[in-house]
Amino acid sequence: MKRLLPLLLLLSITFAVNAQQKKKKPGGIASKPSQQSKFLEKQFWLGFKAGTNLSEASPIKRYTVTTPTNYAQALNDKVYDSFSKTGSQATLEATFYYKGFSFSVQPTYRHSRFAYSNKFQWSNPDNSAEQLILNYHQEQKVDYADFPLIVKYDILRNKIRPYVQAGVFYSLLINATKSVKISGTDFASGGTNQFANQAIIVGAKDLFDNYWGLMAGAGMDYNLGNVRVVLDVSYWKSMSNISNAANRFSNDRLAGIGDAQDDLDLNNIVISAGVLFPMRFLSNSFKTLDR
Amino acid sequence: MRLILIAFSVFIFIGCSNDSDPAADKASFTRIYDNNKYNASFYPIDIKQTPDGGYLILGGRRIDNSSFSGIYIMKVDEFGGFVSEQEVDETFVNPIAPLMVNGGNYYFFCMTSVGLQTQLFKLDAEGILSEPISVGGSYPAAAAADGNNFALLSYDNFNKQTVVSVVTPSGSITQSKGFSIGAGDAVEEPIINHFLRTGKQIPFLVGKVASGQYYFNGFYNYTLSLAFTNLNADEPQGIVQGQQDDGGLSQVIPLDGGKFALARFNFGDNYFLPNASLNTSGISSSTDLGGNPFPELIANASVKIIRVTINSKKVVLYGSDTKSKQIALLGYDESTGEFIGSKYLGFSNPFEISSIVSTTDGGLAICGTTYVAGRFPRICLFKLSEEAIVESFQ
Numbered sequence: 001m002k003r004l005l006p007l008l009l010l011l012s013i014t015f016a017v018n019a020q021q022k023k024k025k026p027g028g029i030a031s032k033p034s035q036q037s038k039f040l041e042k043q044f045w046l047g048f049k050a051g052t053n054l055s056e057a058s059p060i061k062r063y064t065v066t067t068p069t070n071y072a073q074a075l076n077d078k079v080y081d082s083f084s085k086t087g088s089q090a091t092l093e094a095t096f097y098y099k100g101f102s103f104s105v106q107p108t109y110r111h112s113r114f115a116y117s118n119k120f121q122w123s124n125p126d127n128s129a130e131q132l133i134l135n136y137h138q139e140q141k142v143d144y145a146d147f148p149l150i151v152k153y154d155i156l157r158n159k160i161r162p163y164v165q166a167g168v169f170y171s172l173l174i175n176a177t178k179s180v181k182i183s184g185t186d187f188a189s190g191g192t193n194q195f196a197n198q199a200i201i202v203g204a205k206d207l208f209d210n211y212w213g214l215m216a217g218a219g220m221d222y223n224l225g226n227v228r229v230v231l232d233v234s235y236w237k238s239m240s241n242i243s244n245a246a247n248r249f250s251n252d253r254l255a256g257i258g259d260a261q262d263d264l265d266l267n268n269i270v271i272s273a274g275v276l277f278p279m280r281f282l283s284n285s286f287k288t289l290d291r
Numbered sequence: 292m293r294l295i296l297i298a299f300s301v302f303i304f305i306g307c308s309n310d311s312d313p314a315a316d317k318a319s320f321t322r323i324y325d326n327n328k329y330n331a332s333f334y335p336i337d338i339k340q341t342p343d344g345g346y347l348i349l350g351g352r353r354i355d356n357s358s359f360s361g362i363y364i365m366k367v368d369e370f371g372g373f374v375s376e377q378e379v380d381e382t383f384v385n386p387i388a389p390l391m392v393n394g395g396n397y398y399f400f401c402m403t404s405v406g407l408q409t410q411l412f413k414l415d416a417e418g419i420l421s422e423p424i425s426v427g428g429s430y431p432a433a434a435a436a437d438g439n440n441f442a443l444l445s446y447d448n449f450n451k452q453t454v455v456s457v458v459t460p461s462g463s464i465t466q467s468k469g470f471s472i473g474a475g476d477a478v479e480e481p482i483i484n485h486f487l488r489t490g491k492q493i494p495f496l497v498g499k500v501a502s503g504q505y506y507f508n509g510f511y512n513y514t515l516s517l518a519f520t521n522l523n524a525d526e527p528q529g530i531v532q533g534q535q536d537d538g539g540l541s542q543v544i545p546l547d548g549g550k551f552a553l554a555r556f557n558f559g560d561n562y563f564l565p566n567a568s569l570n571t572s573g574i575s576s577s578t579d580l581g582g583n584p585f586p587e588l589i590a591n592a593s594v595k596i597i598r599v600t601i602n603s604k605k606v607v608l609y610g611s612d613t614k615s616k617q618i619a620l621l622g623y624d625e626s627t628g629e630f631i632g633s634k635y636l637g638f639s640n641p642f643e644i645s646s647i648v649s650t651t652d653g654g655l656a657i658c659g660t661t662y663v664a665g666r667f668p669r670i671c672l673f674k675l676s677e678e679a680i681v682e683s684f685q
Contacts, residue, residue, distance in 0.1 A: 063316075065321050065322060065323050066323050066325050066663070067322050067323065067324050067325065067367075067371070067372065067373045068324075068325050068326075068327070068373070069324050069325065069326050069365070069373050069376050070326050070327060070328070070376075071327050120325075120327075120663075120664070121327060122327050122328070122329045122664070122667060123327065123328075123329055124328065124329040124330055127329075130329040130330065131329065132329065132664060132666075134664055184664075188329070200639070245312040245315045245316070246312065246315045246318075246319065249319055249320050249321040250319070252617075252635070252636065252637060252638040252639075253638045253639055255321040255637075255638075256637050256638035256639030256640050256642070256661075257639045257640065258323055258663070260320075260321070
């Protein structure tokens, strides 16, 4: 069922566009606008954009393999980095513009990264030399196909056209990997032994799942001849768990070192730049966009 | 517009479908129970699921005042979450498997640290201990439920005998028979090293077969032997001899029709016999039993066997320790002995098996020891869902 969602989206936007077109049949208009103004009331745009994204994973519910029996669980809690890892994305944009509003589908391939770390410590109060500190740093790389349905509103309709946008998206998991770096300090080696093990890298697709979310942002179009250059920044907030609840303990390599996948929200700041091409009445003699 | 709203609703409906799933959280989890004391050492001995869905774990621990292991009891909830622990007074040592269920309570044998006298502890489903009952005898080595009573295998170091007893939940011995291990200290040495955990862990076993005979896997006549006894005759009726302490049976589970699921070891090698016949009324040798060799297992590996039903098929499930420090589960068709599947647990750090139990949801709970950071012995618990088991052993 989840796999049908993008198709549903595309169908719904298609119907929505058709509906808009049907309503736009010419009728008796009191003040007849010029042909050019009337023409500019609606337009189809097709283009692409690409850019970078920053990710923040926030735990909905924490899970752990390592379960303390004589100390507080909070001492082992994972500390998630916030918007510190850059990812990238590439987007195809199909937009229908009508009187300042745009309805846009923007299928996107997105690569996001986020990380967390936690710490474990064993000691002997009677012998300070008997102490071991382990630091785990875990980085997740997730690849998603995003299918957003976005509504934009152009604040100004000049050559530079700032806009605000909001929408809903569904993200299909494509791939995921996880790397774990273990470092530590061993005071029981006859000295202070600081060490860092080689990173363990595992496929982690089973640990993640599809999710949906809401997005909002702002951007700016710049009309350049018959094309439109676009720059936008948006905040994407997941509204469902990105983790696969059934598989959180399924990876023996990760469970063996005490890691279990939390239930997570994934939020992104997405920055993209690109170019859009008008699909309607495009001609050299008529500069459709210089307005 | 209506279609967009419908699409939006579908988004919400589907998007919410992967929210936290308590059923999945109960069905499958991995836990490592950590203590942050550098020199602490814990190992599990047995696990039982309690009526609340949680688990009661009987374990051993390193103690300062005795060469024997202390007693450790832990209660965890149905998600594997830690609930409580008890480090039982150090005057009681050497807890042995299994945790035996009787009348809604759980029982296990241990001994006193000084007099080495066998004790019977009772605890409830929350892990709350009652006062121990002195049973008499010494060095409890193995036990099993025997109807409303318990079968107990112990070592009488005064008379140099392997003793099989029937003990009531109130601690009374209703039947008992001793069998000589043979004269001389050399025979006793591996037994004492087993109890001190300084040497090879001897697979002491006791139980009862359908015919009413008791069996024990212990030292008899200088050799680790699987012996069958009616607890009346001075000599066992049937003996499967091992090779002193270098060979013999490492696990025995009676099946239907007089068959047995067996594991044996011989000078380090391990063999599984999922559908074997034993001579219960004569003398035979364990080396004549043959079996499937398992070079992937550690030398003289500890083996656990349980009977489970997977997809309406009776399966004999073996659990043991691999040289790669994983826990191996190997499944065989109970009626034919045919191999049907395997599953390996643990990675990165070493893992060793202690106990397997079926759970009420059709899954399995596997309890073992892991060495956190490669050095700290800690109790670990794998809960496998029914789906995972079917996938591995269908």
